[in-house]
Amino acid sequence: MDVKDKVVVVTGAASGIGRALVKRFYEAGAKHIVSADLNLAGAEETVSLFGGTAMACDVAKEDDIKAVIDATESQIGPIDLFCSNAGVGAASTLDAPNDEWTFIWDINVMAHVYAARHLVPRMVERGGGYFLNTASAAGLLNQVGSAGYGVTKHAAVGFAEWLALSYKHKGIGVSVLCPQAVRTAMTSNDSASTQAAAGDGMMEPEELADVVVRDLAENKFCILPHEEVLGYMQNKTNNYDRWIGGMNKLHRMLTGE
Numbered sequence: 001m002d003v004k005d006k007v008v009v010v011t012g013a014a015s016g017i018g019r020a021l022v023k024r025f026y027e028a029g030a031k032h033i034v035s036a037d038l039n040l041a042g043a044e045e046t047v048s049l050f051g052g053t054a055m056a057c058d059v060a061k062e063d064d065i066k067a068v069i070d071a072t073e074s075q076i077g078p079i080d081l082f083c084s085n086a087g088v089g090a091a092s093t094l095d096a097p098n099d100e101w102t103f104i105w106d107i108n109v110m111a112h113v114y115a116a117r118h119l120v121p122r123m124v125e126r127g128g129g130y131f132l133n134t135a136s137a138a139g140l141l142n143q144v145g146s147a148g149y150g151v152t153k154h155a156a157v158g159f160a161e162w163l164a165l166s167y168k169h170k171g172i173g174v175s176v177l178c179p180q181a182v183r184t185a186m187t188s189n190d191s192a193s194t195q196a197a198a199g200d201g202m203m204e205p206e207e208l209a210d211v212v213v214r215d216l217a218e219n220k221f222c223i224l225p226h227e228e229v230l231g232y233m234q235n236k237t238n239n240y241d242r243w244i245g246g247m248n249k250l251h252r253m254l255t256g257e
Contacts, residue, residue, distance in 0.1 A: 001130045001173055001216040002031035007077045009068060010057050011111065012086030014042025016184035017051075017134065020205035021083060021212060026050050029214050030076060030078050036068050037086070059111035060103070061088045066118045078126060082119055084112045085134040085177075091148025092193070101148060108152035112159050129173030132216065133160045136181045137229045140222075141236065144251045145193035164221055173219055180226040182208055195254050200228050202238075 003025045010025075012018035013035035022033050033050070036057035037043040042206050043054035055071060057064045072079055076123040088097070090104040108219045112133050123129030138146075139153030147174055160176035167174075181187050211225040224230055251257070 001081060001132075001175075001219060002028075003081060003213065003216065005031045007034075008033050008081045008083065009036060009072055009079055010083040011057060011065075012069075012134075013037050013054075013114075014039040015046075017031045017179075017182055017205050017208060018083075019086065020084045020209040022046050022052065023050050024206070024213050026052075034072050034076065049235035059114070060106035062110075062114040062117075065111065065114040069115070069118050073122070077081045077127065078085035078122070079123055081121060081132060081134040081136070085132070085138075086111060087134060089146055089193070090147045092189045094147065096148065099164065104148040104152050105155075107239070108149075109152065109155045109159065110216045112156055116159075116163055120163075120172060123172055124167070124170045128173070129174075130173040130216075131160070131163065132175050132177060132212070132223075133163075134177045135160065137178045137224075137226065137232075139176075140178055140229065140233050142247065143193055143197075144254055149193065159240050160221075162242045163243045171216070175216060175221055175223050177208075177212060177225075178229065179203060179208055179224075180227075180229060195227065199227045199238050200226055200229075 008030050009026055010018050010021050013022050014037035022035055023191050033052040034055055035043040035046040035097055036055045037051055038058045040139040047054045055068050055070050059065060088104055088107050091100040117242035133156060136153040138150050144152035145163040157176055164174035180200055183202050183204055208225045212223060215223040
């Protein structure tokens, strides 16, 4: 996926990774970018900095995502690349209330489903399209200190895999973005989950965006801005029991349990 001259939608575009992606996509020659976010003022600020169109969108609501897709395609043009980027952390422990699990599931998983549900048929009909779904290294390795994040990011990776294997032959490209710690509002704390994710350092959003553009150009399915993650994945699959033991040791060290 070469973003030059493409129409792109980025959710979670008001700040952090989303804003960095908007900036980098324009630098790479994108034709028009829709910056969508629950924080409309933040999305408008992104547009004031880099151009494009701001739209309000609560990605937990299917109707909101459909509205962004419909408005973009009717007013701007067919969407070439949809970046389902918005994400949250919640439901960290076993005693977290059920509504926290519903909240994080709707944003971290169902938002990807909603985007695909309303875009895949259109993309197939016109011969192709591309999805960039932001997950996390937690979707490959799990997350010390945050049950909800680890579980939903695993599901996000699983959905991206399913989407790719089901529609590749129909011209649909899929990449899943799986970084470790990136300097955003979500990581501006010293929680056990942030410390675990930042074990190999804290990446700047702009660095991540550079990797994304490079790997999209190669149509890579799994985008790993932190190269160490590949080794951790291999360790996990080579000896699952030893990996669980190591993660438990890390959990005890970071939580003091």
